[in-house]
Amino acid sequence: MTPAHPEDRTGVVIVGSVTADVTTFSGRLPARGETILGDEFTLMLGGKGANQAVAAGRSGARTSFVGCVGDDLFHDLVVDGLTAAGVDLAHLRTVPGPTGVAHIRVDSSAQNDIVMVPLANAALSAAQIDEALAALAPTTSVLLTQLETPSALTAHITARGREHGMTVILDPAPAAELDAEIWRSIDIVTPNETEATLISGIEVTDAASAEQAGRWFLARGVGAAVITLAGQGSCVVTAEGASVVPPFPV
Secondary structure: OOOOOOOOOOEEEEEOOOEEEEEEEOOOOOOOOOOOOOOEEEEEEEOHHHHHHHHHHHOOOOEEEEEEEEOOOOHHHHHHHHHHOOEEEEEEEEEOOOOEEEEEEEOOOOOEEEEEEOHHHHHOOHHHHHHHHHHHHHHEEEEEEEOOOOHHHHHHHHHHHHHOOOEEEEEOOOOOOOOHHHHOOOOEEOOEHHHHHHHHOOOOOOHHHHHHHHHHHHHOOOOEEEEEOHHHOEEEEEOOEEEEEOOOOO
8 A cells, every 4th residue: 555644644454353154135034933934145344443443445445454353264364355345454463263243134125133153352451452553644534433332442443543533433343332532532423313312312213312322321421423224314413403314326
């Protein structure tokens, strides 16, 4: 990748999870104890952290990833997939044992269920995060993270990003209750309607209820909330007000 100018802080860093996504497609999901025949199977790069990194890299941002991958047969799947998206892997650590895995089942209506097994992701450490963020801080202005990293590290990740003057963006998925001080280290939170409901206790079904949930996050110290509403677009809530951004048809 092209070296950044020492004063160029346009980089993006993702601290998070990476998995091999094992996905089956079938007309319906099996009942408990039932075996059914499926229609298709895929194996590809996944993980909420890796997804953020691929999105940033494909968008043209100078992107770095901080995380852990196993030394198993999924190692190259992860490395090749992130590299193809233009992601710098200087801070991706290879650890003994299996790479994280997500087992995904999808039915004909596109409903799915997922079991995510962290495996190598559990090896992420405060020391690895500190070293990576210190090295990247001179060229990086945005930090993205999620909740598939060890929960004890969430406060560490967000606080370190804030200390380095980065804009800290949290995708609070999978939804979990966070310590109060964590919210004060987050500039932008990006839950979907389910996550916003579970975390805030406010049932989110439309833009109006999304704005209410957004206010809940702001009251706890978050700078702004972007609540995604699938086909209804996104509700952006800041101290100045709320607005709805229409979705991109795909």
